[in-house]
Amino acid sequence: MxxxxxxxxxxxxxxxxxxxxxxxxxxxxxxxxxxxxxxxxxxxxxxxxxxxxxxxxxxxxxxxxxxxxPAPAPLPLTLVLAMPRPKMFRRVLQTAASLGVKDIWLINSYKVEKSFWQTPLLAGPQLRENLILGLEQARDTAMPRVHIRKLFKPFVEDELPSLTEQRPGLVAHPGSDEPCPVHLSRPATLCIGPEGGFIPYEVEKLIEAGCRGVHLGKRILRVETAVPVLVSRLFDGCIR
Structure with a gap:
């Protein structure tokens, strides 16, 4: 602390x-x-x-x-994250809060097990506690907002387009042609899939909603590793 x-x-x-x-x-x-x-x-x-x-x-x-x-400036990033397995979710949530992410969307995906949504970590008190731990680590004060969407298609079709309308929309997906950009100077929306990545149908729907696929090279990273690597690559200000 x-x-x-x-x-x-x-x-x-x-x-x-x-x-x-x-x-x-x-x-x-x-x-x-x-x-x-x-x-x-x-x-x-x-x-x-x-x-x-x-x-x-x-x-x-x-x-x-x-x-x-004044507290550190927030990152101009919306993080869309396929619900991780509970053991990993606690660490990912604290890491995102520590890096200055203030807008987090938890979504469903084909590879997200139904049991993940039953974790008590999604309950208000525990969710808030893990965000606080992340803020205390980074000496930050602005509480992130967490949105929970348990249906993939309605979120991607009805809500994601507004999140990518005037900002780059990126979906981190191994095998994409484009490397992840660096040093962004404008807001962005970043989508990260579950362990094993989004399935092709989901990638297609994310691209239709305004995202483009990017990769981090040939290595396949765990979600808890990919989140800080991608965020710090996009916005080096989070580590200054």
């Missing part, structure tokens, strides 16, 4: 917060912070700043906080 992300319910006065649970444990047991120490904080969907520890006990820690620095 490189930043304690704060929410309105944490405030006990306009400039003082009380933290419990995971954040309190991290400050006390991992950072070994004690009274008088200053730790980085950020207001959810707001600015960055510092918190000075003014009181703590076995259950809580209180900080006097002030905010004076």
């Amino acid at each position: 490189n930043l304690a992300l704060l929410f309105p319910e944490d405030f006990i006065t306009p400039d003082r917060v009380r933290l419990t649970g995971r954040r309190r444990t991290h400050l006390a047991e991992v950072r070994k912070a004690c009274a008088g120490d200053r730790v980085p904080v950020g207001m959810a969907d707001g600015d960055l700043g510092w918190g000075s520890i003014v009181a703590q006990d076995e259950d809580t820690v209180e900080l006097a906080v002030d905010f004076s620095e």
Whole structure:
């Protein structure tokens, strides 16, 4: 946790917060912070700043906080992701949030097993918690939006065209003729398939909706690897 992300319910006065649970444990047991120490904080969907520890006990820690620095700029990227297997989904979600992706669409695909959609990781609290962990890692504050679409064809036909209308639409697919572009200077929509990739019918539908196929070379990468590689290739600003 490189930043304690704060929410309105944490405030006990306009400039003082009380933290419990995971954040309190991290400050006390991992950072070994004690009274008088200053730790980085950020207001959810707001600015960055510092918190000075003014009181703590076995259950809580209180900080006097002030905010004076803007959060990192979001990436101008819409990420369309075939629902990964649950064990991988947690890591992918945190990685996307850490890289500055703010618009995430989870979609179905022929190779996505029905059981993937039953994971409790899609429930509001767990989804939010993994996004927070990604933001805390990267010292960011803007919460990503996650859209869940369990039907492939209606999403591609009815919604995807508006996401690619005035921006490059890319579908990462092994065997495509065009290498993935680099250093984009405009917004983009990136579609990444499941393990094993989209089937030909799905690739065709994505292209009809305004995407073009791109590749990362001859190597086939896991989704959890492909996401950071593709995002950092398209927008090197996420690693500056």
